[in-house]
Every structure is written in C-alpha cells, then in structure tokens.
Amino acid sequence: MRRDQDCNGIDHLLARREFLAGSAAGVMGANAIGLGTLTSPASAAALEQQQKRVLQIYLQGGVSQLESWDPKPGTQYGGPFQAIPTSVPGMHISELLPHTAKRMHLLSVVRSINSKIGDHRQGMLFMEKGRRAGEYPYVGSVASRYLAPENSDLPGYIHISKRGINDSTSAFLGARHAQLKLDGDKPPENLIAPSGIEDSADEAREKLRIQFNRRFTKQRSPALTDVYNSSYEAAAKLMKRKAIFEGKALAKDLDRFGQHDFGRHCLLARDLLENGATCVKVTHHGYDTHAENFNFHLEQLGEFDKTFSMLLDDLHDRGMLESTLVMVYSEMGRTPKINSKYGRDHWGTAWSMAMGGCGIQSGAIIGKTNLDGTKVAEREVDPGHLFHTYLSAVGLDSSADHDLSGRSIPIGDPAAEPISELLS
Template identity: 80%
Template sequence: MRRNQDCNGIDHLIARRDFLWGSAAGAIGLGALSSPLNAAALQRQQKRVLQIYLQGGVSQLESWDPKPGTQYGGPFQAIPTSVPGIHISELLPHTASRMHMLSLVRGINSKIGDHRQGMLFMEKGRRAGDYPYLGSVVSKYLAPADAELPGYIHISKRGIVDSTAAFLGARHAELKLLGDQAPANLASPNTIDETADEARQRLRVQFDRRFSQQRSRALTDVYNSSFEQAEKLMKRKAMFEGAVGEQDLDRYGRHDFGRHCILARDLLENGATCVKVTHHGYDTHAENFNFHLEQLGEFDKTFSMLLDDLHDRGMLDSTLVIVYSEMGRTPKINTKYGRDHWGTAWSVAMGGCGIQPAAVIGKTNDEGTEVVEREVDGGHLFHTYLSALGLDSTTDHDVAGKSIPIGDPAAAPIEELLA
C-alpha cells in the first residue's frame, strides 16, 4: 500500500520530538514543523553526520569499556575523563578530556561476529535485506537539493565500493575518496573551454531525455548521478588542491588518518552532509595490545582535534559524530595476545547533534562477557542516529509508491540518549 504519495523529501520525516517541541513552544504553532518551510529550515541548518569507522572491530576493553585488573581486562588501565564517574581506556587520553562532548553505548549485543555482516548491520540498522546505509539515508533526507558536494562521502585508503544506496538511488550512494588525494580527472581537458563544456552537457542531457522516454528512469539515474557528482567535485576541486596547513598537520598528525580527518572537516564545513572516515587496523587476532597502542594512539589525538574543530567552528551542535566498528573483540585473550571477533557485548561512542552529552547507556558485567543492562543492537542505534538528526525513523521511505520502513520496526531509538 502506498503512503505519503505526495511526499517530497524530508517533510514527513521530521521527528516527533521536534513536532512536540514545536507545539509546546506555541510560537510556531501545531504542525508548523511538518511544513515545507520547516523542512527547508532543517536543510538550512544543514545537519551533518561524521562517521569514524574503526574497521576490523575495535576492542571495547581497550577503548570505551575497560575492565582493568579482571581476568580478561588486559594490561591497560582505565583513566578518568572530563565527566566525573566515566572512565575509559588509558589509550584514549585526549578523548577522555573531551568526554563531556560524547556519550557511550556500552550494551551492544549485535550477535554478529563477522566483519561483513556486522558492518552491514551497523550501517543499515537491519540484519539482512537490501536497505540503504545511514549515510545514504542522511544524504536523501538532509542533503540540500543545491548541495555543492555529494551527500555521502567516504574517505578510505582501501576496500570495495559498497552499494550503499539500495532503493534510494545512485544519487545517494557513497562517493568513495581513496585517501586525501583529489579524485582523478577533476579538471576539464585543455581543449574544452567553458562554452564547449556547457554545449556538450546540453547535448548529453538531450540524449538522456530521449533515451529515458522509452526506458526505466533507473537506467539513466545512475548515469546522471555520476555526472552530477563529478560536476560538483570539478567545481570544488580547489578543495583538494590546496596544501594542507602545517598547523593542521601538527595538530591532526601527518599520517593518513590525520590527513583524512582534516579533509573530513573541510568537506563538512563546505556542505557535505555525511562524511565517513575509515581507520583501518583493528582486527587484532594477534598482538591486540601492541596494535591497539598503535592504532588508538593514532586515532585518539586526531579524533580529538577534529572534535575540537567542529566544536570551535560551531558545527558540533548540528553534526552527529559517531565512532563505531562492525563488532567488538572477545574478552578472552588468545595465545597470540589477540582478541577475536565478538558481537555479544561491546560499545560505540557518539556525540554532537541531538545526542545528550556525557551519558553512558548500557552496562556489561564485571568481566565484560555479557550485557547486563539496557541491551541494544544495530537496529536501535540506527533509529537513534536518525532521531538525533531530527528525522522520524519510524516512518517510511516512499519508493515509487512503495512504503518501506526507514528503521527496523522491531527496534526503536534509545530515547534516553537523545537530547
């Protein structure tokens, strides 16, 4: 059954909490927030998402949920943070001093100990099925129509380009940047001036129109989206060409992750709606402790600098920041000083837009082997992210007349985490 037939973008998605807040405020009036005017306001506010994906499965025991001195606690200590009562691993001293900007979810039981399936669950909020990633959903509903950058940009040095948009269409698929290098061929050939370029674009559109008259629009959508994304990037190619400032490099670090986070900041500041940065190297079946020292040592300061910049530039309130993995790591330490895959009791961190700061939701037992309080999974997190952005995740996508629930109807937002 088709619903929301005349839906244009985000109007029907504005979250219930915003609607109620608007009603209570009185000045705006009942229903005002669901009007196109408010949808435009939401877009003007340009809510954004920054995803920091710690690929491979960061150890919760070496990051957000340390258990020092216990059987499986490992060698590292827990340190106090800027929030009294919250302790995190000593491997995150810079993040610890910014804990008041973040919150932790320590009760994740995704029941998935597989990289691919775990990642898909965390990105789609569903265990199975052809659903769009969070970044594509955000691109669809939050990216302004006249956005000067693609709605969903993923910075990573490797990995496959996933089909992230599902039924939302190619326009909302991730644009993958291989590191901080400019994508190839951003400049027009020397032999084509601006006039010639406009002429060939007109010709292409004309051909497309004729082609699509007798075929499914989907066939030309991918093609058009590619051109549109390329066009946007070509107009903003200066972003990639400027040398990264020495001061930024000193602060963020001269490694790949540092450069990627500087680019992420710049992209968000220049209108990108969702930017995902992948930090590789957490699949520590061997030498878990030495590798977490190295990897989190790199993550900690860089992430903290990025958090500071978002805050200092007044962007944190409108940017949802998520630090996540596809799973956690086993409490049990194997004979290689490694920790293996573990979906049973692990953590993520988040902050910024719509998230109550300085909260800890959920709890694991003393040895970290199971969740003992407020168990959640990828479905709950997906709802929570969208709710924090002011989108009602319990409504439906409208796809060619077909209604598809945005979030898993079996899950719900973690209400106590929302601001």
C-alpha cells in the same frame, strides 16, 4: 519529545512532510519535496543553516571495547592498560584515549551492544543498515536522501578510505544517494576535464548537449531527462569544488591532526562537512588484532585519539557540533579472553561505541557489561536500536516508511526502537 525542540521543530516537520508526500507520490511527483519547494525564503535559509550532518568514524576490524570505551583494569581479562577519569565526573575510559577523555562531555558511550555477530562483513552491514539481513540503505545513504539539500554542491554521502570494495550502499534509494568513495584524500575519479579539451571547448560541448536535450524533451515527460541532466550539473559542481580535494591542507592543521593518512583524511572530512557535505565517513583501518592486541591498540588508538580530538574541537569551535551527529563505531568488539598470541578475537556479544553531537545527550553512559566484560548486564541493545537512534538524533522519524511509491519499507527495523534516554 524534547528532541523536537532541540533538533529544530521545522526540520522535523519537513521530515514528516517528506514521508507524507511519499504516500501521495503519484499526485505530487516523487522527489518534488525538498528545500526548493518551501515558499518562504527566510525559512529555507534557516533550514539550510540548520542542515543536519553526520560524521562517521569507522574503526575497521573491530576495536577492543576493553582498550577503549569499557575498560576493566585489574580483572581477569582486563589486560595491561589502566582506566583514566574523563571530563565527565564518574566516567572512566581507557588510558589509550587521553585526549578523547578530556572531551567526553561532548560524547556519550553505549556499553551494552549485543549484535550476536562475530563476522566483519555481516557485522558491518548490521551496523550500517540496522538490519541483520536484507537490502537496506546504509546510514549515510539515508542521511543523503533525507538531510541533504537539493542544491548541494557535494554528494550527500562521501566515504574516505584507503581500502575495500565500493559497496552498494543506497539499495532502493538510488544512485544519487550511493556513497562517493574517495581513495584516501585523492580527488574523485575523472574530476579533471580531459587533456586537450580547453575550458572553452568544454563549455561549448556542454552547451551543445543541453541544446540537444532541450529539443529532445519537447512533448515528452521531463521526469527522466531532468534526473539525467542533474547528474551533469552535480558533476560540474563537484569539478568546481576540486580545490577541496587537492590536498592543500595547511601545515599548522596537519601538525595538529597528525602527519599521517588518518590525520589527512579527518582534515578532508572536516572541510567537506564545512562545505556542505551531509554525511562523511572516515575509515580507520587496523583493529583486527588477533595477535598482539595490546601493542596494536596502543599504536592505532594513539593515532585515532589525537586526530579525532582535534576534529571534535574544530567542529565544536565552528559551532557545527549541534548540527552534526558524530559516531565512532566498529563492526563488532573483541573477546574478553586473551588468546595465546596476546590477541583478542571477534566478538559480537558485549561491546561498545561512542556518539555525540546533534540530538545526542552528552556525557551519558548507556548500559553496562558484567564484571569481566563477558556479558551485557544492563540495557542490552543491538545495531537495530543504534540505527533508530542515529536517525532520531538528526530529527528523522525512523519508524516512518521510506519515501517510495509502491513499496512500504520502514526506515528502521520495526522490531527495534531508538535508545530514548540517549536523545537530547
């Protein structure tokens, strides 16, 4: 169990304790276990320093594995692009990712995903929930529930995206662990006190609200009122941190990351992680290339490659990579067969993703596809295995049950397990 040593033993223990507490929730009070209950301030501080985080880069639409992590130049379906060597001896990736190639010693690649799903939504749900069907929380909500410190200034799961509906991501983990969806780098809705209410008036009305609550809670169980009150406290904290959302990115940062949405979104993601957010997901749209697959990938991955590399550098330079799991993933891959419009279609049979950082063995290649990329040849995995892997990497026991009273719901699919050789 090497991961226990690397991914801080105390933290692992804490995770275990939370689960144990769950089974005795009636006695100990649900949710009572967290950083706040650790008696030694020294160990609490150490833990906070070691707070595990998750960065998700979601390439929406289904990035082509052949134009990214699993190139097959010169083969039947290989397409026009070459493979280039990377910073890991023997590992080649597509020439569309030159910056990323220089940083592959920080990442690993899984080339043998067979999800059997060629559908955007179902594929995305499988990747996020680690289950083919049913009501389960997304990776980000699980991270928020079990990794976020109780007193965090920022919500545990923040999703930066320009499109799409606000999904219910937290299932039975509740509203506090649902994603806070940001419309690009715009601040969350209702972050600013209403016009016409001065700071002093705002304070006065908050004081009144609290005064009312104190009176009401007398002789009553505080369980529910505490939860309600803490949502106002979380809102107030978020309001105080509004500067993060005010788009004051430095020019030199923007030059490095790129003067486009994805650049700005990744900068915001970096700032959020640095300021204590637990899981940040950035969605990069535009990989559903049924026509002109090659031109679109040239363009999209060009944007992704430089920006992602800068983000990775910053996390690395700031010493955050050891405690931050990085995932680069899609909801599916793309067909090896090239259609009449030079496109590649939906494909769940044999595709790839990359991950690195906290708890992940770096520079590894997991699994293999056959020569033409039409089938998984070695070490087939599905998103159920990947889900176990992410959570194990951040020190959670993915085979344990969720911390819920009255229900017994395993965190990861009991029929799957982590990719153990990928865990450091």
